[in-house]
Amino acid sequence: MKKIIVGIVVVILIVVGVSYFGKNSSQPTAKESIKIGVILPLSGTAALIGEAAKNSAILAKESFGKTKNTYELIFEDDQIDSKKTVLAFRKLVDMNNIKAVITGFSGPGNAIAPLAEKEHVIHFSIGSTDTTIPKNKKFVFSHWLLPEKQAEVYIKEAKIRGLKKIAMIVVNQQGTIATREALLKEDPTIFILKNDTISPEERDFRTIITKAKNEKADALMLLILPGQLTSTVKQIKDLGITVPLTSAGSIEHEKEAVSLLEGQWYVNPGGPSDTFVEKYKEKYGNLPQIGSGNVYDVINILISSFEKSKGVENVVNIISEIKDFPGVMGVLDMDSEGIISGTAIVKKIINGKFVEVK
Amino acid sequence: MDILPQLILNSVIAGAIYALVALGFNLIYGATKFFNMTHGVIAVIGAYAFLFFGKTLGLNLFLSVFIGVATAAIAGYGLDKLIYLPLRKRKASNMALLIASLGAFTALQAIIAILFTSQFQTLWRNYSTQKIYEIYGGVITQTQLIILISGILITAALVLSLKYTLFGKMVRAVSDDEEAAKIIGINTNKIISRVFIIGSAIAGLAGILIGFDTGIEPTMGMSLLLKGVIVSVIGGVGNIYGGFLGAFLLGFAENFGIWKISGEWKDAIAFALLIIFLLFRPRGIMKK
Numbered sequence: 001m002k003k004i005i006v007g008i009v010v011v012i013l014i015v016v017g018v019s020y021f022g023k024n025s026s027q028p029t030a031k032e033s034i035k036i037g038v039i040l041p042l043s044g045t046a047a048l049i050g051e052a053a054k055n056s057a058i059l060a061k062e063s064f065g066k067t068k069n070t071y072e073l074i075f076e077d078d079q080i081d082s083k084k085t086v087l088a089f090r091k092l093v094d095m096n097n098i099k100a101v102i103t104g105f106s107g108p109g110n111a112i113a114p115l116a117e118k119e120h121v122i123h124f125s126i127g128s129t130d131t132t133i134p135k136n137k138k139f140v141f142s143h144w145l146l147p148e149k150q151a152e153v154y155i156k157e158a159k160i161r162g163l164k165k166i167a168m169i170v171v172n173q174q175g176t177i178a179t180r181e182a183l184l185k186e187d188p189t190i191f192i193l194k195n196d197t198i199s200p201e202e203r204d205f206r207t208i209i210t211k212a213k214n215e216k217a218d219a220l221m222l223l224i225l226p227g228q229l230t231s232t233v234k235q236i237k238d239l240g241i242t243v244p245l246t247s248a249g250s251i252e253h254e255k256e257a258v259s260l261l262e263g264q265w266y267v268n269p270g271g272p273s274d275t276f277v278e279k280y281k282e283k284y285g286n287l288p289q290i291g292s293g294n295v296y297d298v299i300n301i302l303i304s305s306f307e308k309s310k311g312v313e314n315v316v317n318i319i320s321e322i323k324d325f326p327g328v329m330g331v332l333d334m335d336s337e338g339i340i341s342g343t344a345i346v347k348k349i350i351n352g353k354f355v356e357v358k
Numbered sequence: 359m360d361i362l363p364q365l366i367l368n369s370v371i372a373g374a375i376y377a378l379v380a381l382g383f384n385l386i387y388g389a390t391k392f393f394n395m396t397h398g399v400i401a402v403i404g405a406y407a408f409l410f411f412g413k414t415l416g417l418n419l420f421l422s423v424f425i426g427v428a429t430a431a432i433a434g435y436g437l438d439k440l441i442y443l444p445l446r447k448r449k450a451s452n453m454a455l456l457i458a459s460l461g462a463f464t465a466l467q468a469i470i471a472i473l474f475t476s477q478f479q480t481l482w483r484n485y486s487t488q489k490i491y492e493i494y495g496g497v498i499t500q501t502q503l504i505i506l507i508s509g510i511l512i513t514a515a516l517v518l519s520l521k522y523t524l525f526g527k528m529v530r531a532v533s534d535d536e537e538a539a540k541i542i543g544i545n546t547n548k549i550i551s552r553v554f555i556i557g558s559a560i561a562g563l564a565g566i567l568i569g570f571d572t573g574i575e576p577t578m579g580m581s582l583l584l585k586g587v588i589v590s591v592i593g594g595v596g597n598i599y600g601g602f603l604g605a606f607l608l609g610f611a612e613n614f615g616i617w618k619i620s621g622e623w624k625d626a627i628a629f630a631l632l633i634i635f636l637l638f639r640p641r642g643i644m645k646k
Contacts, residue, residue: 044476045575079476172622198621201581203572206368207613208621214361227478231572234480238499239364240490256480256573 033070034306037092037101044079045227052289053104059283060299068307082111093119099312100302102295106130106175113140120312124298127291129175134338139316143294143340145269147182150248153344154267155186165192166219167212172197176223179248192217200225205232209239219244226253233260252290252354261349270343276328297327360495365613367496373609374509378564379586380601381512382557388533388596389553392452395459396437397561398583399466402576404430404562405569406474409481423566430562431555437462438554443547471576481569501570512560513602529553588632594642603643
């Protein structure tokens with residue numbers, strides 16, 4: 001019995017020792033590959049976007065060319081559920097010993113940022129309008145459109161189109177709220193129902209749509225999540241509302257909604273270069289989705305930075321000083337807040353396709 | 359579009375959806391005396407069966423509805439035979455049955471997500487064919503009208519069959535006292551199985567109609583179930599009439615409640631109503 005207890009204690013000590021020293025080795029050995037975790041919605045309501053982002057990450061790694069180090073991408077599915085993102089992150093850190101992680105959307109980005117900072121794991125947030133994610137954090141960065149830029153373009157377009165009373169339908173989630181705040185900062189007079197929010201789980205929008213109709217809104221602005229678009233648009237049409245349905249970033253989420261939104265305009269982040277689109281199309285046979293180009297750029301940034309230095313601290317410094325980096329989303333510069341921002345463009349659904357309005 | 363008629367219609371539509379979910383839930387609770395958590399996912403099974411046969415395979419609409427309802431009924435029957443009946447035979451407590459149903463709920467929800475993906479999907483084939491009716495300035499769609507009429511007809515059919523048919527009398531006997539029902543020669547397990555079939559078929563129909571109205575996703579079962587449970591508590595758990603009234607009370611409270619405040623308070627209003635009833639009228643509207 002005594003031997004068994006001693007044996008168990010020895011095994012526990014070995015396991016604890018191996019995991020402790022394994023976890024604290026911040027520099028990978030020459031043979032060890034540098035692991036990058038990519039947590040995306042690979043199933044669920046935003047799977048369309050998540051799958052395309054995964055494809056882009058693989059494409060970026062394959063297209064990088066010859067490297068000194070070897071790189072491994074480890075994908076995890078979070079269905080944009082922050083609880084699942086945290087579980088995936090813990091697995092990636094504790095078991096896979098990742099050096100960097102990419103997350104999609106504001107909710108998961110917000111959940112992972114403090115953990116990544118604590119663990120000294122480089123974190124890039126994609127598709128997150130919430131600019132507070134990298135704020136005051138050394139290891140956390142974002143590659144997405146600033147809500148202020150989106151708001152500026154949206155308000156300009158709304159004014160060109162003569163809209164004076166736009167009813168907001170806003171889901172209470174970090175990203176959509178950040179966009180709402182930027183829009184209200186840009187022009188608080190143009191919007192109505194600006195303090196009315198709905199739950200991320202809500203599927204019955206009839207009463208809030210009725211409110212918008214009652215206020216005689218001359219357009220509706222949807223700031224909603226994947227999984228809510230089709231039912232919202234259907235309910236708007238059911239209630240006989242014919243005013244324009246616009247958005248800043250919520251329109252390209254669901255294929256089913258496209259036919260119901262024919263002819264509508266909205267503001268979105270600018271798309272990737274034609275070269276990237278062609279390369280993606282050639283490999284996967286379809287078009288990239290929103291955020292695909294950003295993921296491609298981030299993988300390129302991470303690999304090129306790790307090629308310069310293996311130490312995470314040094315890599316963080318290299319990333320913080322990125323300037324004129326040739327990305328598929330344009331020439332990229334890191335600002336002092338840890339954000340690589342893009343451009344906002346006006347788009348329209350024409351014959352079921354998302355077309356940029358020049 | 360006038361506001362008051364539209365608000366009333368919004369409330370009636372929400373109430374009719376809750377009523378359809380609560381009807382089957384109350385029927386099953388009445389006979390078994392446990393909170394059947396799988397009721398929500400049974401509605402989802404009906405909706406996805408319709409999606410597969412009606413939309414993916416393109417079968418006739420009515421045939422697909424029938425298959426969807428039948429699939430839900432078979433799933434409910436199967437759950438009773440495979441999980442609840444063996445537990446009842448072992449004299450398992452209601453808590454054990456509730457936990458078993460929660461486990462079955464989670465497993466079935468995961469299976470649906472694996473088979474059909476978690477992507478939000480709609481059941482309508484062509485939105486432009488949807489008819490819209492105007493009632494005193496408010497508008498209601500054909501699907502919503504069908505939901506309302508189905509709720510009323512199914513409630514009436516249930517009430518009448520429970521009161522006037524031999525099967526209904528046996529269900530009431532089992533609901534009142536299962537042991538006494540056994541003593542007078544009623545095969546209670548058979549009656550409970552049939553109750554599961556009927557209750558699950560109603561849930562399946564509810565799932566299909568909700569799918570036509572707003573759309574479906576594998577996780578929608580929990581929110582449906584929660585609203586069904588609130589409605590049942592408000593109406594008096596196990597009480598068919600009470601559930602029907604409770605559904606409309608909840609629909610009106612939610613939709614009128616968020617008229618002047620943020621829409622995000624909707625669930626808070628529902629649970630506040632639940633707490634008020636639990637504190638001041640725990641046996642519901644209909645039970646004294």
